Amino acid sequence: MNIxxxxxxxxxxxxxxxRSVIHMMSALARDVDDPVSLSWAKPVHGTPEHINAAxxxxxxxxxxxxxxxxxxxxxxxxxxxxxxxxxxxxxxxPDEVLVTVGAIEGITAALAAVIDPGDEVLLPSPxxxxxxxxxxxxxxxxxxxxxxxxxxxxxxxxxxRAAVTRxxxxxLLSTPSNPTGAVFNEADxxxxxxxxxxxxxxxxxxxxxxxxxxxxxxxxSLASVPEYRSSVISVFTVTKTYAMTGWRIxxxxxxxxxxxxxxxxxxxxxxxxxxxxQYASLAAINGPQDCVEDFRLKYLRNxxxxxxxxxxxxxxxxxxxxxxxxxxxxxxxxxxxxxxxxFCKRMLTEARVSTTPGVGxxxxxxxxxxxxxxxxxxxxxxAFDRIEAWLT
Ligand SMILES: Cc1ncc(COP(=O)(O)O)c(C=O)c1O
Numbered sequence: 001m002n003i004x005x006x007x008x009x010x011x012x013x014x015x016x017x018x019r020s021v022i023h024m025m026s027a028l029a030r031d032v033d034d035p036v037s038l039s040w041a042k043p044v045h046g047t048p049e050h051i052n053a054a055x056x057x058x059x060x061x062x063x064x065x066x067x068x069x070x071x072x073x074x075x076x077x078x079x080x081x082x083x084x085x086x087x088x089x090x091x092x093x094p095d096e097v098l099v100t101v102g103a104i105e106g107i108t109a110a111l112a113a114v115i116d117p118g119d120e121v122l123l124p125s126p127x128x129x130x131x132x133x134x135x136x137x138x139x140x141x142x143x144x145x146x147x148x149x150x151x152x153x154x155x156x157x158x159x160x161r162a163a164v165t166r167x168x169x170x171x172l173l174s175t176p177s178n179p180t181g182a183v184f185n186e187a188d189x190x191x192x193x194x195x196x197x198x199x200x201x202x203x204x205x206x207x208x209x210x211x212x213x214x215x216x217x218x219x220x221s222l223a224s225v226p227e228y229r230s231s232v233i234s235v236f237t238v239t240k241t242y243a244m245t246g247w248r249i250x251x252x253x254x255x256x257x258x259x260x261x262x263x264x265x266x267x268x269x270x271x272x273x274x275x276x277x278q279y280a281s282l283a284a285i286n287g288p289q290d291c292v293e294d295f296r297l298k299y300l301r302n303x304x305x306x307x308x309x310x311x312x313x314x315x316x317x318x319x320x321x322x323x324x325x326x327x328x329x330x331x332x333x334x335x336x337x338x339x340x341x342x343f344c345k346r347m348l349t350e351a352r353v354s355t356t357p358g359v360g361x362x363x364x365x366x367x368x369x370x371x372x373x374x375x376x377x378x379x380x381x382x383a384f385d386r387i388e389a390w391l392t
Pocket of ligand 1: 052101102104105128174177178206208226236238239240249
């Protein structure tokens, strides 16, 4: 078949989607001898044992061979509603909860329920790379609104307001943020809620890292405020909270009519979330929570070490101390850092340390690199010893 005909057979929309820089770096890392990774947002520790055991028991008891209801197991949606009331101050009912295949499918379902082709979605940026492509995949238009780097990557409310047009339908953000580590404060989130009410927009908030906040930062769920609740879709996941990236369970809270619409999209994408993983998530949410605090303390210790090591390289990098998540977004001051992709590729092949080029996180991400610190503690020094030797 000739090449032109082959390309005509493909969707223009998907063909235009850039390859993820994270996957590009992972592919490159396969040819590097013993690389150290500061690039995956995937915790290195395993899922806690009581969660694994609950999943094994569900399989043994023959509970996992069929579909669950599309919206999720009733007992899991009930447990999630209790968790949302307890930890997020969202007075949730089970009919306002949809269990999804990770937060990622929840966001796709949310966007599918809210936008039509050509609608604009505002993204406070640098933003999680997949959010951009999810909007594009649904034929929406991502509109990047730069955050204020010098203020810890706070959202720029005036700039968001100025970016609203007649086509704007939604604002999509993550807090705590991947890639910057910013935690949007209550006042800023309320200002975003006000903007949504004024212009009849939906705010889709990816709260994947809700439990990982440091120092005096507080995670605030905008849907906890009655006047904003009907304008907000909140997306959560067990992936990060309980180190369960492979189980693929997330969940969404929204108005019940929106959940009904999202479930139609979810039905097209997945029918239901994996049933064995729903049982594992039930054990995670209902079980002891000390593992979550253990993880948080590990990330805090790791963050502090990364910051110490970066302080010693202040000629080459400046950074905003992350208040949450396990990501940070240093600015590359080194003259070669203008092209973050080339810089990170060289760091990988020459220093054998993998980071993620900032250009993957929206146009404002250039001249930065994303570092994740969910790695083993010792890997931080291994990585920075190599980076230091490479730069000096
Ligand atoms: C901000 C953010 N949202 C969503 C996801 C994906 O979550 P899940 O594994 O629940 O699909 C990630 C993963 O890195 C993330 O960083």
